Amino acid sequence: MTSVPWSTHAVELRSDSVIKRFRRECRGKCEREWRALTLLAAYAPGLAPVPQRADLAAEEPVVVMSRVPGEPMRGEPLDDQRLKALAAAASELYGAVPAEVLAEIPVRPGQQHQLVAQIRAWAPQARPRVSDEVGEAMDRGLDWLARSGMERASQSDVPMVFGPGDGNLANYLWDGTRVRIVDFEDSGLSDRPFELAEITEHVASWVGPPLDVEAFLDLFDLAAAERVRLTECRRLLALVWLFLLSFDDPQHPRNRPGTAERQAARLSALLTNARH
Incomplete structure (x- = not known):
């Protein structure tokens, strides 16, 4: 498991998933990430990570997705x-x-x-x-x-x-x-x-x-x-x-x-x- 800090969020890389925790002021970014993942899962499966869960209302919102190869x-x-x-x-x-x-x-x-x-x-x-x-x-x-x-x-x-x-x-x-x-x-x-x-x-x-x-x-x-x-x-x-x-x-x-x-x-x- 690896944790990588970014200016807008922190990324935790697990063997089979990725967790992105966003800063409070970056809630819009979290919402856009989740919307994109759910859209692409429906209309272009396999092109992007699979959305697994999200807490968009949390103080620091989070998105969890599959980890894709490459x-x-x-x-x-x-x-x-x-x-x-x-x-x-x-x-x-x-x-x-x-x-x-x-x-x-x-x-x-x-x-x-x-x-x-x-x-x-x-x-x-x-x-x-x-x-x-x-x-x-x-x-x-x-x-x-x-x-x-x-x-x-x-x-x-x-x-x-x-x-x-x-x-x-x-x-x-x-x-x-x-x-x-x-x-x-x-x-x-x-x-x-x-x-x-x-x-x-x-x-x-x-x-x-x-x-x-x-x-x-x-x-x-x-x-x-x-x-x-x-x-x-x-x-x-x-x-x-x-x-x-x-x-x-x-x-x-x-x-x-x-x-x-x-x-x-x-x-x-x-x-x-x-x-x-």
Whole structure:
């Protein structure tokens, strides 16, 4: 049995189950986790942990689920087999919940209008403290953001899906045959372009062996409107990550020196061109 602390919850790993105990102020995350697990157990069995029990009314709410096999894909090279399995798992998740059920699910947290507001709040704090390279990329990103219209709601011509709300490859477990998905604290109503951008632009997709973004995205049959939105969502998420990385404490860094500068180059490339 292993207990792992996180900022919003503690995770207890048992041989056949996982117990997540959430902080009181994170009750919404617990509720979203339980809702996702129960939905996926009904509509995509085998894709995610099986929900076993929950106490959502407890002072510190708890969710208990099965422990699924597999190793996190973060930090691992993804060959063609793994890449296809990752795309298959994501596609199954996005299409799992029937439309009539999906219509009753709240929009996931951290959607674009919230990110735009967060970026604008961060800018006065971050801009004076960063290197020239990072600062120039921030300025380009903020200029793009002002023209983008991303503070508005999602496009009506892009279909809604069930989104996990977290693109960290650590949440995608490879067992040698298939990929399963864990961690649904920020799940909810979303769309494919936004969720795909969460994966491709997450720092976990490139700080180690990089995800082949173009090969990965080519595995999805996206409509024209989705492809347009994907480009904008990738830019937005890349800008978010640039700010996040700029706040890394140099005395106690979470990332290697130069990571923010690498992210600045990634954002600049996306602002110049994006194939999808």
